[in-house]
Amino acid sequence: MKILVPVKRVVDYNVKIRVKADGTGVETQNVKMSMNPFDEIAVEQAIRLKEAGLAEEIIAVSLGVTQSQETIRTALAMGADRGILVETDEALEPLGVAKCLQKIAEKEGPGLILMGKQAIDDDANQTPQMLSALLGWAQATYVSKLEIADGKAKVKREIDGGLENLEIALPAVLSVDLRLNEPRYASLPNIMKAKKKPIDTMSPADLGVDVSPRLVTLKVTEPPKRAGGVKVESVAELVDKLRNEAKVI
């Protein structure tokens, strides 16, 4: 079985983002970029399946600017076998991304697509579900446990009120949640080896997909700042403030 793992290049998790002064977006120049943390969990899971003998090949796919190659290299250094970059300067939206991934999945024929449940930049939480719908494959979102046997996957999904169990037929699209695993760090020898692994580059047009945006971003602003309050000296004072000043208890 092949496993396809889409990975997104995003502003690093630890960077405090800045809204551009002209309100057109968020500053990404000279900002540390990394793989979307949820996608790292997806890559890790794919590697574990391969290590367990359940998969033969892991393909990391990214869409976006040329530098998205670096994100693919990160996946290759972790243990993916080869990469595909769909290169474009267009501002990508989940629907366009899902359509490109659909074409790649139809060509590569993976048994499983593992992806992060959401990207921490646009927080859309759409692409896995859209890809599953486009392919007509089973979907399981927010997966925190995965067992594969007999051409089926048993998954536990993190939902608001607890956990949901699903049994799904393969091929399937799974979006992964935090508790599925802890991603490994790439070792230096593996980082060196990853430089020799192949990355195919193509454009959305090569895939026959129109990725022009459907939404117009009119402006991006900073949220209203919350004013800090006061420090209290004791638990008694805290309770007094909550009871008599804020009147919330």
Added chain:
Amino acid sequence: MSILVIAEHDNAELKPATLNTVTAAAQIGGDVHLLVAGHNCAAVAEAAAKVAGVAKVLHADAPALEHGVAENLAPVVARLAADYGHVLAPATTFGKNFMPRVAVALDVAQISEISAVESADTFIRPIYAGNALATVQSKDAIKVITVRGTTFEPAAAEGGSAAVETVDAGSEANDKVTFAGLEESSNERPELTTARIIISGGRGMQSGDNFAMLEEIADKLNAAVGASRAAVDAGYVPNDYQVGQTGKIVAPDLYIAVGISGAIQHLAGMKDSKVIACINKDEEAPIFQVADFGLVADLFQALPELSKELDKGA
């Protein structure tokens, strides 16, 4: 044009997030129709008909719709959507799970988790964990939208008298996905997303056992218990406790953060709370920058004191 809102429910009761979504729909303007799709869920349809501001309830009933499986629900919604200008669902794990499939069926973009309605085609949504707000305009004929509940007041659950109309529930019981049971959190306390008071613990709690100290206080305040991602990652509590960018978004009257440093992604989930209090021994912790009332203290001393103090005035 009318607006279709997809109700979240468990075949017995309407979930509160539905009411916030109805309010968002009302702000867009137009008749609000509420779809109750499930199995043996007539009681929910009746409750939905009483929600203030709802003009019509559509009731789709079929075994395949019992558990809200996305592959079965999305086609029912997509078929109905053709008659509407907007389709809205709560941005909960229920709504987020199936709505992108509706968008695909209609070949339109989805606008995720809106926090404000500017006009019928323009909406505000948080990005980057709420550290920026994007104003986006949709040119699609049908707008598929999920709604962040905490930024819209709930519609009144009583007062309406909408007609209930039975609609085609489809026959799309797919053979690819089988529901295999729910493991509900055995939590007798209020739900995080609807609680008036929340007390949350972070890595500073040091263990899952220590969350008992928070639970004791929660019981005195009728509060829900939450946690930071760090506490979930450390295995202290299950993921459904998690408040933050990747967990639940909450906005209670009072949020008490205990042993939580205040990472960006946690603040994203709770900074709209009306009043924030925090207890942390590190006075430099970022949580103090957003807290209305901050106490620099060792939580292992402060929590028992807090518990006693609450007994005094109660």
